[in-house]
Amino acid sequence: MLLKDYKNNFTQELSLFYDEQEIESFFFIVMEAFHEMKRVDLALNPNFELDGMQLLQWETVLSQLKEHKPIQYILGETEFYGLPFFVNENTLIPRPETEELVDWIIKENSKDKELKILDIGTGSGCIAISLAKDLPNAKVYAMDVSEKALEIAQKNAKRNKVTVIFLHQSILETEDLLATFDIIVSNPPYVRNLEKEEIKKNVLDYEPHLALFVEDTDALLFYRKISELAVKNLSENGQLFFEINQYLGKEMTDLLGNLKFQNIELRKDIYGNHRMLKGNFQSK
Numbered sequence: 001m002l003l004k005d006y007k008n009n010f011t012q013e014l015s016l017f018y019d020e021q022e023i024e025s026f027f028f029i030v031m032e033a034f035h036e037m038k039r040v041d042l043a044l045n046p047n048f049e050l051d052g053m054q055l056l057q058w059e060t061v062l063s064q065l066k067e068h069k070p071i072q073y074i075l076g077e078t079e080f081y082g083l084p085f086f087v088n089e090n091t092l093i094p095r096p097e098t099e100e101l102v103d104w105i106i107k108e109n110s111k112d113k114e115l116k117i118l119d120i121g122t123g124s125g126c127i128a129i130s131l132a133k134d135l136p137n138a139k140v141y142a143m144d145v146s147e148k149a150l151e152i153a154q155k156n157a158k159r160n161k162v163t164v165i166f167l168h169q170s171i172l173e174t175e176d177l178l179a180t181f182d183i184i185v186s187n188p189p190y191v192r193n194l195e196k197e198e199i200k201k202n203v204l205d206y207e208p209h210l211a212l213f214v215e216d217t218d219a220l221l222f223y224r225k226i227s228e229l230a231v232k233n234l235s236e237n238g239q240l241f242f243e244i245n246q247y248l249g250k251e252m253t254d255l256l257g258n259l260k261f262q263n264i265e266l267r268k269d270i271y272g273n274h275r276m277l278k279g280n281f282q283s284k
């Protein structure tokens with residue numbers, strides 16, 4: 001079958017489940033993954049034919065998309081901050097908002113500086129690895145409670161040819177980080193049960209709840225613990241960066257303010273939601 005004809009079939013089959021734009025974007029993502037062809041290459045090669053084996057692969061993707069499985073999990077990979085990352089159901093799919101957080105950290109810090117960085121709750125390793133790539137003189141550590149997530153993160157560090165020191169540890173059970181860091185960053189679980197209705201089916205059914213949800217009654221559990229550790233384990237003028245729940249900007253600013261962090265800055269993401277926060281640590 002010609003790929004251009006299969007595209008019509010693919011679009012029609014998915015039209016009950018997704019809008020046209022989304023289907024088109026799935027099609028091109030799969031085309032690139034399977035055939036290393038970009039959007040224009042389809043127009044340039046109208047006679048590109050799928051053999052029986054390739055057709056079967058496309059059909060497997062199609063049936064999983066019908067079950068709302070995220071395309072990133074179907075293919076087992078995605079892109080973050082211009083780098084390739086393996087993902088599976090033990091890691092969140094990296095979000096564009098998190099790219100903005102990484103970008104903020106990179107812009108605030110010089111490439112020449114010998115920084116010591118810790119990423120808490122690293123998941124796929126996307127934050128730690130992209131920082132290691134763009135801040136080549138930094139020594140990067142990354143912690144996660146999930147051994148299965150760390151397996152993926154380790155593969156990602158290798159794939160992107162960077163060194164990250166991984167720690168299998170629960171931050172909630174950590175009393176001291178036993179080292180001094182210049183930057184501590186985290187995108188911990190922050191979605192409250194009361195916000196579950198806002199979460200799409202593909203996220204709710206497939207992404208790891210361990211990485212997403214917190215109790216309604218204690219939504220800042222991870223932030224409190226991490227900020228308190230940061231007071232003990234950040235260097236003078238060290239920086240604390242968080243991705244945060246968009247509805248808790250004020251609470252987060254207060255939390256850092258009460259712990260005497262300086263120059264606290266709350267930023268919005270591309271969607272206009274309060275999503276990132278930074279504070280500097282000064283002992284006096």
Ligand code: GLN
Nearest residue numbers: 187188189190191211212
């Ligand atoms: N931003 C993610 C979402 O919208 C949540 C990430 C997190 O809880 N750290 O699903």
